[in-house]
Amino acid sequence: MTDDPFAKLTRYAARDNRPSGGVPQAPTLGSFIARDRERIADLEVSATGFIILLDGRKEISDADGSHHYRKGDALLLPAGWRGTVVNEPDPTSGFYRSLILLFPAEMVRRLLRAHGDALIGDGRRARDYRVTPTPGLSDAVLHAAEGLSRTPPLSPSIVEHRCMEVLLALLESGVWWLGPVAPNGLVEAVRALVRSQPDQAWTAERVASALNLSNATLRRRLAEEDSSVRRIMTEERVAHARHLLETEGRTVQEAAEACGYASRSHFARRVRSATGRTPSALQRGG
Template identity: 80%
Template sequence: MIDDPIAKLSRFAARDNRPGGDGLPTVPILGAFIARDRERIADLEVGATGLIILLDGRKEISDPDGSHHYRKGDALLLPAGWRGAVVNEPDPDSGLYRSLILMFPADMVRRLLRAHANAALGDGRRARDYRVTLTPSLTDAVLHAADGLSSGSPVSPQIAEHRCMEVLLALLETGVWWLGPVAPTGIADAVRALVRTQPDQPWTADSVARALNLSSATLRRRLAEEDSSVRRIMTGERVAHAQTLLEVEGRSVQETADACGYASRSHFARRIKDATGSNPSELRTDGRFRKNSG
């Protein structure tokens, strides 16, 4: 167990070292924000998924969902594409605002989501304020990654990247499913990543738009530009998930229907039949046969 995670993380924020430069990061980046005066950024667009941990002071972010407040010891995960206003307020006692930020390149997030698309994701509810629980395993992973990314570390870039992947996996395991980038990979990819992590949810265009910080009209327009739709993406992801559960894991038809968000077993069977040409029970039988014969 970690008795004082903030004290241990604070050693990586000894000086202001804000991520900067042009373009989006292609490797993980560790940075620290330190300020003695109140800072306000009126219109911030997040270019890369970032985990922010408050070490001193207070933070407020505002977006279409409202205003969200954080203090020392809190953590939040802002996905790529998030837009809103940010206020950083120094602590009245220490006189400092300090936060640690770990930024992940879009390709790393996509690889993580592809590899662990079916990971258990807590109770599946959206954290509307982007808050992250600093569990012991997540804190351990962040400390390990920060040590590998810090200046003068003997750790190779490949090992440091592996440690950052552990942080992403720890986030997934605590229910942080909104890792997928909104931009620049395309809105259809963002919707796929969203549905893939929670295929059992009753997604609609409105709920997807809210999750991705877009208006429903913007979501529909951008999906149409990519010749796609929420319904088409949802069906494709649910069918792919169902095939994995039936053929690879050997789940029952009812279990699979529930896991894919179908209240009606007959409706589920029709969807699978239309997409694959086989009934769910046939997919399960074929999968078990292949496994046993292999």
């Protein structure tokens, strides 16, 4: 590998092409180019974003402190991250350049459902969100960038396949925080974890292990925030069930299974208790 494993990506940052606001529904490739120092305060990341610095320097600041990056570095900010970002042009070239690859929440969720067992009990923290480049990751990103920039465009299914390869390479590189993040307290971290894999058989022990906490610490800190693993799990599963039934038109059985309920009757009781309506009524829009 060269000193800059992502050097070949420079061709995709020929102009400033920042992603528009809102939550992306498909993988998106954007480039940030600036001649002047930029400071973006109180930024909230709406989608999982893989950022590669091609020129200049970047600083991000959050509740865990300030983290610094330079040309050739890469970082992964998960959906829900909040903080301040500073982009500094390189004093020699006079430019700040970076690429960002955004992933829709559903794509990340599907990856974690298929390959997320490695997250449980991993024991590592995101720390500064830095990603260590590997040959496989560099190749996957280059392949995805080429696909997203192709004219005429590739089919959405092929583009998604290439971007899913990037997510898998990130996961295999130890980037467990593709899903869970704790920007605003432990309750939000547990919510993000359950939301990423609502069909998993979450227990306090598994959640604590995924977040690198002892079971006692997890329970105590959630109690301090007036919550619990059971309450969060029920709320997130019911919210996911409503989306599946009302928006995607799934059957009650499909929704129950996708939300981790082996018993359809148990699922129905949970939904009715939380919403005042049966799953069938939600499905009909009644």
